[in-house]
Structure formats: structure tokens, C-alpha cells
Amino acid sequence: MKANIAFIGLGNMGLPMVANLIKGGHRVWAYDLQPEAIDRAARLGATAARSAVEAVQQAEVVISMLQTGHQVDSLYVSGGDPLFKHLAAGALVIDCSTIDAATAKATAAQAMTHGLDFIDAPVSGGVAGAEAGTLTFIVGGTAAQFARAQPVLSQMGQKVLHAGEHGAGQMAKACNNMLLAVQMAGTCEALNMGINNGLDPGVLSEIMQQSSGNNWVLQHYNPVAGVMDKVPAAQGYSGGFKVRLMCKDLDLAMDLGQTSSSPVPMGAAAKALFNLHQVAGHEDLDFSSLLMLFQKVNRP
Ligand code: NAD
Numbered sequence: 001m002k003a004n005i006a007f008i009g010l011g012n013m014g015l016p017m018v019a020n021l022i023k024g025g026h027r028v029w030a031y032d033l034q035p036e037a038i039d040r041a042a043r044l045g046a047t048a049a050r051s052a053v054e055a056v057q058q059a060e061v062v063i064s065m066l067q068t069g070h071q072v073d074s075l076y077v078s079g080g081d082p083l084f085k086h087l088a089a090g091a092l093v094i095d096c097s098t099i100d101a102a103t104a105k106a107t108a109a110q111a112m113t114h115g116l117d118f119i120d121a122p123v124s125g126g127v128a129g130a131e132a133g134t135l136t137f138i139v140g141g142t143a144a145q146f147a148r149a150q151p152v153l154s155q156m157g158q159k160v161l162h163a164g165e166h167g168a169g170q171m172a173k174a175c176n177n178m179l180l181a182v183q184m185a186g187t188c189e190a191l192n193m194g195i196n197n198g199l200d201p202g203v204l205s206e207i208m209q210q211s212s213g214n215n216w217v218l219q220h221y222n223p224v225a226g227v228m229d230k231v232p233a234a235q236g237y238s239g240g241f242k243v244r245l246m247c248k249d250l251d252l253a254m255d256l257g258q259t260s261s262s263p264v265p266m267g268a269a270a271k272a273l274f275n276l277h278q279v280a281g282h283e284d285l286d287f288s289s290l291l292m293l294f295q296k297v298n299r300p
Contacts, residue, residue: 001151002026006059008052008075008083009097010037012239013123014065016130017096017156019044023133024155031055053086061152062093068248069099077110089115094149096137098122098177098245100252101167104140108166117145120166121153122173126221127240128230134158138176140169171256178253180216181246181270184290187217191224192294202227223288232286240286243278250274 002025007018010032021028022045030041031049042048049055052075056062062083066072072095076083087093093116095104104120111118119141129135135157139146146162153160163172190213194204201224209218222228225236232240250271257264277293 003060003152004058005029005152006031006049006052006055006062007041007046007065008032008055008062009065009067010034010041011065011067012127012241013096013130015040015044016127017063017065017135018046019131020133020156021152022046026152026155029055029057029059052083053081056083056086056091059087060091062087062091063152064093064095064097066095066097066099067245068097069103072097072099072107073103076107084110084114084116087114087116091116092145092148092152093118094121094153095119096121096123098173098249098252099170100255101140101170101174104170105167108141117141117148118166119145119149120169121149122169123157124173124176125157128220130156136161138163138169138172140164140166140171170252174249174253174256177246177249178264178267178270181250181274181287182266183215183217184221184223184287185270185273187215188223188288188291188294191222192291195224217288221288223291231288233288233291237285237289240288242284243274243287243289244283246287247271247274247278247283 004027005021006029008031010030018028018030018041028046029049030038030046031052032038038048064072093111108118119139121137121139123135123137125135133156136159137153137157139162150160163169191201195201205218205222205227221231223233225233253267254271277290282289
């Protein structure tokens, strides 16, 4: 099925997702608060919209890829000109942002009052996954909504997984990203210790990948410059997944831990490390730049 799609939020993730929708033959109307992001989407073949309201005029499907729950709530429900009022009844709204489950559930409830289908569908796989169309979508919503969204999500990802009812996608994503933060912190710590003992980081990474320390960061996202091509570490930690967004995700995980009385000592340790790195002025660097924190401590 080829659909008319409005895409809101054309940042590091949104833009390559738009590129894959266009490749798949969908018609895309693109909007972002930053005009240069809209220009980039137009160069890919999207129609530039001057506002979110303009973007959804002909939309059967709306996809948002914003930073926070506040932005999502404001766009659809509580802002100056809420988008839900402008959508044709029956439209499908897919929010791919990583946000809190409470906002996802409340937005889904509001969508229902407007006769709209809404799902939370945060993603895993990073910018490289968005570019390659190999993202994993983690969906919260009814079985019927999940089935309805599957064809369009498959255009941007390899795996579309149903976590449960509304909000479940966001809860599963918070669990995953807490684990990712722990993996990144542990991998930086181990690589830094190896380097300080004269080991070659490429050789050490290969050894750990072939051993029991193997993990996603070592396989796809090595934090040491020069070990892998096409990762943020190879580009001065630009692009990728911003430190400020990982701190936001760790806040979401801590909230989830607290409301469910679940102990999260490893997540809390990772949060402390990423927060230290953020307040040192690195909030817009990729999260693999956490390595710098370890290097700073042992090289005064
Ligand atoms: P980003 O900061 O690069 O892009 C977000 C974009 O949203 C910006 O261009 C911003 O101008 C735009 N925006 C914000 N409010 C808007 C509004 N009301 N209307 C229109 N545009 C608006 O962030 P990103 O890295 O693309 O991440 C987006 C989401 O995906 C975040 O929730 C993040 O946690 C999640 N995520 C990111 C990655 C990654 O590797 N970057 C991976 C998985 C999930």
C-alpha cells in the first residue's frame, strides 16, 4: 500500500527514515521546526510543509520523530493548534520518539476521542539502522493497530515487534536503552583500561568480540576513534545519538524503576556517568563520546 504520509521531526533519525519511505514509493509531506531540515527532506523528494498543520492536510498516516514527551504532547494535544484536530477521522498516527509511557498512553486516549488510531513505536538501531532501513520498531497499541502499521514500518525497518498495549513500546524501549547505556559505559571502561596498559584498541575489541564480553557496542558502535569506519567515533562524535537524549532515556528508565519498585543500580551508575559527561559540555556529542570521561580522569 502506498500512502500519503506526514512526517514531523527531521533530525538525525527522522531524515533517513523519510528517505526510505520515499524509496518505497510513499508520498511524504515533511515538517521540522528547523527550516534547513525541511530543505534537506525536500532534496530527498519530500514535499516541504510550512507547518505541521499544512503537512497533515492530505495525510492518511502521520509519523513523528521528536525528542521528548513534552514535544509530542504539545504537537498533538496541548499546543497552540493541536494536530489531532486537523486529522481526518481514521488516520493512523505513529509516534516513533522515545518518550515516557504515561504521555504515550494519554496521547493514545486523546487520539481515540478524535476517531484516530495511535501507536507508540520507538526504534532501536541508531542512525546507521535508520539509513539502512534496518531499524527495530517496538510497538505499543492494539493488535489491529499493530497490523495496520506494519506495512509502513517495514519500509523503514527490518523488525516490527509488538510489546503490548499503548505505552508498552515505550516501557520496553526504556529497558533496552538502560541496558545499552550500561553496555556503553562498561565497554568504554574496559577499552580505556586496555589502552592504558599498552593494548591496541582494535586488537582488544576483536578479542572481546570473540570472547564473553561481546556486545552490541563492540559489534556496531565502537567508541574508540580509528577502530571502525562510519561510526560517530570516526567523525569526532558528531551525528548519532546525542548525550542529552541518552540522559533523557536514563531519566525515563529511572522513573520506570521507581514506579515499579525495581532496583536499577547499574542503570543509576550509567546515568551518573552520562550526566557528568553532559554537564561537562558534551550534550550534543554522540553518546559513545563517554570514552572521553574515562580518558580525562586518568590523564590529568
Ligand atoms: P534530533 O534532535 O536529531 O531530531 C529531533 C528533531 O525534532 C529536530 O530536528 C527538532 O527540530 C525536531 N522537532 C522538535 N519539536 C518539533 C516540533 N514540535 N515540530 C517539528 N519538529 C520538531 O533527535 P534524533 O536523534 O533524531 O532522535 C529523535 C528521537 O528518537 C528521540 O526521542 C531519541 O531518543 C530517539 N532515538 C534516537 C536514536 C539515535 O541514534 N539518534 C536512536 C533511537 C531512538
